[in-house]
Amino acid sequence: MxxxxxxxxxxxxxxxxxxxxxxxxxGGAQLDxxxxxxxxxxxxxxxxxxxxxxxxxxxxxxxxxxxxxxxxNILASTTGVDSQRLRVNVxxxxxxxxxxxxxxxxSGAMQPVWATVRxxxxxxxxxxxxxxxxxxLSMLGVKPADLRQISLRPAAIRxxxxxxxxxxxxxxxxxxxxxxxxxxxxxxxxxxxxxxPGPAKPKEHKNDTTEQPEQKQERNYSQxxxxxxxxxxPLGPSVVxxxxxxxxxxxxxxxxxxx
Amino acid sequence: xxVRRCVAGDAAAWEExxxxxxxxxxxxxxxxxxxxxxxEDLTQEVFIKMYRTLSSYDSSKGAFVTWVTTITRNLLVDxxxxxxxxxxxxxxxxPVSAQEDAQPLxxxxxxxxxxxxxRVRSREVGESVHAALSKLSPELREAVILxxxxxxxxxxxxxxxxxxxxTVKSRINRGRAELARLLQRTYRQVM
Ligand SMILES: [Zn+2]
Numbered sequence: 001m002x003x004x005x006x007x008x009x010x011x012x013x014x015x016x017x018x019x020x021x022x023x024x025x026x027g028g029a030q031l032d033x034x035x036x037x038x039x040x041x042x043x044x045x046x047x048x049x050x051x052x053x054x055x056x057x058x059x060x061x062x063x064x065x066x067x068x069x070x071x072x073n074i075l076a077s078t079t080g081v082d083s084q085r086l087r088v089n090v091x092x093x094x095x096x097x098x099x100x101x102x103x104x105x106x107s108g109a110m111q112p113v114w115a116t117v118r119x120x121x122x123x124x125x126x127x128x129x130x131x132x133x134x135x136x137l138s139m140l141g142v143k144p145a146d147l148r149q150i151s152l153r154p155a156a157i158r159x160x161x162x163x164x165x166x167x168x169x170x171x172x173x174x175x176x177x178x179x180x181x182x183x184x185x186x187x188x189x190x191x192x193x194x195x196x197p198g199p200a201k202p203k204e205h206k207n208d209t210t211e212q213p214e215q216k217q218e219r220n221y222s223q224x225x226x227x228x229x230x231x232x233x234p235l236g237p238s239v240v241x242x243x244x245x246x247x248x249x250x251x252x253x254x255x256x257x258x259x
Numbered sequence: 260x261x262v263r264r265c266v267a268g269d270a271a272a273w274e275e276x277x278x279x280x281x282x283x284x285x286x287x288x289x290x291x292x293x294x295x296x297x298x299e300d301l302t303q304e305v306f307i308k309m310y311r312t313l314s315s316y317d318s319s320k321g322a323f324v325t326w327v328t329t330i331t332r333n334l335l336v337d338x339x340x341x342x343x344x345x346x347x348x349x350x351x352x353x354p355v356s357a358q359e360d361a362q363p364l365x366x367x368x369x370x371x372x373x374x375x376x377x378r379v380r381s382r383e384v385g386e387s388v389h390a391a392l393s394k395l396s397p398e399l400r401e402a403v404i405l406x407x408x409x410x411x412x413x414x415x416x417x418x419x420x421x422x423x424x425x426t427v428k429s430r431i432n433r434g435r436a437e438l439a440r441l442l443q444r445t446y447r448q449v450m
Binding site for chain 1: 270273274277278281282285286289290295299302303306307310332333336339340343381384385388389391392396397398403407408413421425428429431432434435436437438439440442443
């Protein structure tokens, strides 16, 4: 902007007062000088008109409505709990009741693992495990009907016991394999999903290498494109890293669910 | 306080934060990134980062809304740099933006013949302003979004952008003027 003085005001002064003038906080002699400069300066006059028009265009923009499922998706991707969906899943479980009884009979030792798997957030995984087991059981010749038709005579029970014990060992191995896969999968999920750790407690924060040091420097849009994508709290407690050390990179996974 | 309750593990407090701020964050992201799907992803990212770093929020250093907006803005910078690189390296991503770039904004606007219905018309004007906004440089765009769409004061914007208030005002002026120049060729006769 050519910086000449017109009506006792320089163009850069005019520029600084533009926002105040449009906010209506300019008054008295300053406003008079401002208006006089606008009338006489061939640069600032049109600029005032443009800035005012631009502001009016922007003020005319209405707020947009966020997508309907946004809040639920955010809650699911942070706390990992979508309460409404989970309540539905729990309610839909009664068809597993016979299986739950058989499972309890097979092994009490499975209880801790079972408790984990029964958590609502594992409901989907559990469904998969259930179907895998159903297939495994039917391949081994066991049907729900068989369990109901077992003879209750002591000799028959003994016979059935030894006869099925071998199978049970195999079932157990199958179940264990499935649960081991489940455990591995959930471990991976825990690493991938941001939901798991919960809000970091202040005392943990200092040792948390997945967090990123405070960004003291100004972020701008023309920084090198080869920089890693850094995730961090702008006002967080600073963690100082040696300059030659690579900064931790946090990958963020968002996902859209159709609720 | 909501944040303290949330850090203590109160899920209801977190839900309240999400419900209170999702609209504002979504709108900032939408106006800056330009597309609804990007805005949705970015808004989720903002909340994920907020959730992880909530314990680092210090109320003595500023209002929560300023902190939230700073996180949003930092992610938008990252997003801008990332998509700029994508545009340079990924030709699959090109068609839409290339088409937009090939056609001057004034022509894009004129392509939409004004229907008599006032509501449709004002929606089209809104779309034109939204399109013009995306043509502004990111520094000017974020300044006018925070001031004219989100009604932040200059001091808050200066905190979020980490630049002096004078720079904020200057960017707002330039952003508004640039936007008007992009739009006025088309709309001068009807305004
Ligand atoms: Zn002047």
